[in-house]
Amino acid sequence: MKLDLNIQPLSTWINTGKEPLVIAGPCSAETEDQLVATAHLLAKTGKVAALRAGIWKPRTRPGEFEGIGSIGLEWLKRAKQETGLPTAVEVATAKHVEEALAAGVDILWVGARSTANPFTVQEIADALKGTDVPVMVKNPVNPDLSLWVGALERINRAGITKLAAIHRGFSSHGASTFRNEPMWDLAISLKTHAPDLPIINDPSHITGNRDLIGYISQKAFDLDMQGVMIESHIDPSVAWTDAKQQVTPAALVEIIENITLRKPEVKNAAVSDKLAELRSKIDKIDDLLIQKVAERMTIAEQIGKHKKDNNITILQVNRWEEILKKTTDYGKALKLSPEFTEKFLELVHAESIRRQGLILNEGLDQPKENLTHA
Known part of the structure; x- marks a missing residue:
């Protein structure tokens, strides 16, 4: 907006x-x-x-x-x-x-x-x-x-x-x-x-x-x-x-x-073409990221249905801590900062929890939530 x-x-x-x-x-x-x-x-x-x-x-x-x-x-x-x-x-x-x-x-x-x-x-x-x-x-x-x-x-x-x-x-x-x-x-x-x-x-x-x-x-x-x-x-x-x-x-x-000023515009054709090539690669990876996140949410909803059928709580703290540690360690190995990996995981986890909550409480009046993590 x-x-x-x-x-x-x-x-x-x-x-x-x-x-x-x-x-x-x-x-x-x-x-x-x-x-x-x-x-x-x-x-x-x-x-x-x-x-x-x-x-x-x-x-x-x-x-x-x-x-x-x-x-x-x-x-x-x-x-x-x-x-x-x-x-x-x-x-x-x-x-x-x-x-x-x-x-x-x-x-x-x-x-x-x-x-x-x-x-x-x-x-x-x-x-x-x-x-x-x-x-x-x-x-x-x-x-x-x-x-x-x-x-x-x-x-x-x-x-x-x-x-x-x-x-x-x-x-x-x-x-x-x-x-x-x-x-x-x-x-x-x-x-x-x-x-x-x-x-x-x-x-x-x-x-x-x-x-x-x-x-x-x-x-x-x-x-x-x-x-x-x-x-x-x-x-x-x-x-x-x-x-x-x-x-x-x-x-x-x-x-x-000591400040270096850089311009937002790209006037050199060769530089512009190279940027366009690299951005095209990023766009393709972003598409794959969104696709994989969507696939993850589908599986999270299936987990939610399984939890509902077996009266299991949405959140299992031990499981979350296991995911957080394993993925943060993996991110470090790939040169991703722990802060970024943790923040990314928290956003994905919050959406998974929200979707599972909708399934477990299906049929009940539910307020709109804005689940975000600091």
Whole structure:
């Protein structure tokens, strides 16, 4: 399903001539000197298209630094006047929108916590009506594509056509290399639903670690995202917020210069022909995969009938664990990651369980289910 968004090209509201497109600046505006000095260093790189800074900071717990507040907008105005860089800030309330626009802020973004709350998004959307300011919408904290899409739709229906999404990763349980799991599949899904919607990657919030920013940035561009938003501070060691994920302007230059940009279009005939040949092979294998999965489901239904006739439960945990271990080990031998093999098996197993459940409970009123596994 394609999203019906009325949006203008990215080039109408930001300088896309600076490749790659980079929005950079401190996580938080802390002092006027800190913000303006950082802005000058970023402008001198010649690689930054816009200056970002947190003015109001929604924090997880009270008592933490929650942003310098409205005075920081005056600092941003000075930084813009002295460097020529357009400015961008996060807004979370109608009052934020009004103050930011009054201060001449060029780009607004809706944060992850705000995106997760439709009431908040609608309040922001209502405050934006009648304006022409560009707005970027971060993905919600939790992996919920509908919330992300809904927020984009609300902002767009308020008349905002200079619109983009920001992919900043998602919260997840358990230990992880990243502060927020990228869950690239959700960003790809958004791209599929809205091909013309620009997506800006936020490697700072995904990684929480300055050493991984280059890696995530490269992957984002490899997936045809249109730019990156990177937190940069004149001296990250003394930053008041998120010190570990900020980089100096000099380090930012190094990250950008190491990025390889690849084009989605193929203009070379020989390269195009080779891609077409390889894709044809993949198409044939995909057809076989679907055919074999369908055959498996037919057998699963036969098992379901046998279980029903003999009053056997649908799920046998020992059998599932046996399949999981055996197939994951086999996948490793074939150079498939255990994570991929397990996720694939879980999807197939969930569908098998669903089909067997229909057979065992045939004749009963059954709600529609959406059986998915994390």
